[in-house]
Amino acid sequence: MPTTVPPVTLDDVLDAAARLKGVAHRTPVLRSRTLDALVGAEVHLKCENFQRVGAFKFRGAYNAVSRLSPDQLARGVAAYSSGNHAQAVALAARELGTTAVIVMPEDAPRSKRAATEGYGAEVVTYDRYAEDRVAVAEGVAAERGLALIPPYEHPHVMAGQGTAALELLDEVGELGALLVPVGGGGLMAGSATVAKGRFPGIRMIGVEPEAGDDTKRSLEEGRRVSVPVPKTIADGQALHEPGELTFSVNRRLVDSIALVSDEEIREAMRFAFERLKMVVEPSGASALAALLAGRVGDVPARVGVIVSGGNVDAERFASLCGGGE
């Protein structure tokens, strides 16, 4: 087999970390005696729900925008997202003195649109029943000469996302395993690059919702497999196939994928709320859910978990977790 250069390396993540210094939060690593007792291991939670814009996405977006040429920064950037990537690109653009156009569905929640505009971005809407968002975004970008910042299919995005795992491992040292939520696979690609680079023996465990097990299937088949668009509360993980670049990294570095049900995610969100006093969105809670629900076999003595985001408003949290069982 030919040796190919991986799209993201440990050095790329270290470079991203230098760029993010003083711009992204160095988020806390939390411990809980209750959690350790339940799991029977020392659990280290890397809390990206406390990151700027409320999710790890700011890391990748900022790193990618910061790499653009002065000419490109003078023209601006674009992205398509109705989720955390939208706000991440909007804020990264503002921090770097450029402008952002974010392509969102017409019926995106008002709060998401307001938050994105609050960071100074222009929102361009499309009809998600009639138009393809990638085509709309590429059209806007081409017309105005903007650089499109993809949510995961980009080396600088993956490298930026890897800085969360880098901070975690720098702070707590070697871990037996690291659990990472997997959507498009960018957070995992960056995390696995760092973790295996630092500690080759670490087990990298991805976590997907049961309904969206595209990466699990793809790893089993050794090629990218599509699944029907998943129905899950974990909206950040409702993707139907792995990215091409991210999968090229993850097929080499990911040891296994654990699946979690929506109910297990809800339980983890409730646990985070009541015992850890913190707010975690469904996708952000999936890796914690896998651990709490016993979906991970042979839990090592020291395990890391990336809590990837906290963007869930009080109403949605109440409807997901407040009903009582």
Added chain:
Amino acid sequence: MPTTVPPVTLDDVLDAAARLKGVAHRTPVLRSRTLDALVGAEVHLKCENFQRVGAFKFRGAYNAVSRLSPDQLARGVAAYSSGNHAQAVALAARELGTTAVIVMPEDAPRSKRAATEGYGAEVVTYDRYAEDRVAVAEGVAAERGLALIPPYEHPHVMAGQGTAALELLDEVGELGALLVPVGGGGLMAGSATVAKGRFPGIRMIGVEPEAGDDTKRSLEEGRRVSVPVPKTIADGQALHEPGELTFSVNRRLVDSIALVSDEEIREAMRFAFERLKMVVEPSGASALAALLAGRVGDVPARVGVIVSGGNVDAERFASLCGGGE
């Protein structure tokens, strides 16, 4: 006027801090760009919702239990509380190798009872419509030779509570004002002792729910005033008069009291949830609410806020904050 020795001094708080080292969490001080912009000041949040048992109460309880004689520790401790003090005394007793009896109403929430028993305490119930809890607790304590640990009327309890403000000021330096929720007044007495001891110019601002303005009235009249038992969602502040010891401290050191409505508390809880990604109980949110609702005049450039607790379960949070307006 005769010079009297205050019941709690800065040295008492420093001594408590030494006892609590490695036992209580040194809780984080959080900042939020959004909060600063809304308030027009640099706001430093001391997050006691991340304290053990989810509230500052552990500090005072542990300090008080740790001061007991070996003989007394061999016999055990008692407390009356259906709130955070119950769990605080239960955990403090366990940590110090003694036993605790907690007197709770028969109809206390099952979760509170289970949590208290989970820390190894024995729960003794009483009929809150027919019996007086203090009398019940004193009876149990006398009969079994237990030391009663009061929720605020004790120098060691006040000194322990002061360690939160001590950590905050050690971390961030001088502040123009410090906002502290006031219930029985123990947290304020300890906080004000530290803050005025370190920085005599700091403004100490207590915060009470509108319905329970007993400390505000008492300060205005220069003597302890009773109000009808307050109806408020801030259950930790639903007291009808200040403590005698706590008031003797607070009348000297508190500059003013701000009042907040239940709706303003709900707004602050929602803000903490959605913007800070953290869970705060109603009493714990009152000082933040005063700041957000503009109940504090002349906000100085740098202000501290004690977020005193986070014990609200997902169902109650949903019913308080999840309904939409």
